[in-house]
Amino acid sequence: MRVLSALPVLAGLFLASSSALAQDASPAKGIYTCTTADGRKLTGDRPIPECLAREQRVLNPDGSQRTTLPPFLSPEDKAAKDAADRRAAADRIAQQDAIRRDRTLMLRYPNEASHQRARNAALDDATKAMRSSERRIKDLTVERKPLLDEAEFYKGKPLPGKLKQALDANDASIEAQEVLIENQKAELVRINKSFDAELARLKKLWAGATPGSLPPLGELPQTAPPPTPKR
Incomplete structure (x- = not known):
């Protein structure tokens, strides 16, 4: 049958x-x-x-x-072949992208000195932002002193609304700047990790490795956001 x-x-x-x-x-x-x-x-x-x-x-x-x-395929075999062809095409595109990225990287950084200059520039931006927050905290600390002096007159008593509001705003501003500083510290770590990985790849390419032949750099792990400082 x-x-x-x-x-x-x-x-x-x-x-x-x-x-x-x-x-x-x-x-x-x-x-x-x-x-x-x-x-x-x-x-x-x-x-x-x-x-x-x-x-x-x-x-x-x-x-x-x-x-x-070619062999005549059943619908199931044809579907499997089509899927394999799509995967092969995607792999070819990914390989072409990897070659293009490596060549672009080598054009951007022809030697280690050029790569170090780029690292320094990126670190400088993050460092400047961190220093700005540190200066702001100093200013806020100066602004806080007369508020604390005034609060001394109300020991054991509720603070006037305006004074309490000013102290709370000062606290919030300082905490915000502290969070920014922690974020910039994390950014400095991320920048260095990124440039370290990039430099390791470049050294192999400069030594003669074929563009596209190296494992991908991959995504660097995201730095966890720092906890909000407690006062």
């Missing part, structure tokens, strides 16, 4: 193969040859039904190869 049920499918595949190669078979008739799964070599003047699931060579009358008839 299975053989009988498969006959319409084989017949359809046979007709499809004959139609698909009709143009290829003219003006000279093609000679089809293949090797079956059990090792038999078959030859015919049209696609060979026993080899529908295998590759068939199409020869010219003089014996030279004209083309190759």
Whole structure:
């Protein structure tokens, strides 16, 4: 019963193969040859039904190869092949991107001195921001002193609303600057890690490694945000 049920499918595949190669078979008739799964070599003047699931060579009358008839795939096999083709295409694109990134990196940094200058510039920006926050904290501390002096007159008593509001605002401003400083410290660490990884890759490229042949740099782990300082 299975053989009988498969006959319409084989017949359809046979007709499809004959139609698909009709143009290829003219003006000279093609000679089809293949090797079956059990090792038999078959030859015919049209696609060979026993080899529908295998590759068939199409020869010219003089014996030279004209083309190759690929196996006829089931819907499941075709879907698997399409998925594999998509993965292969994605891999090719990723490889091309890796080559382009490495070449761009080498153009940007032709030597270690140029890379160090870029590192220094990036670190300088973060350091300046941190120093600015430190100066702001000093200013806020100076502004806080007269507020504390005034609060001394109200020991054991509720502070006036305006004074309490000023002290609370000063506290909040100092805490905000402390958070900024911690963020900039974390940024300095991240910058150095990034440039260290980049420099290690560049040294291999400068030494002759083929662009795109090295493992990707990957994403550096994100620095966890520092806890909010408690006063």
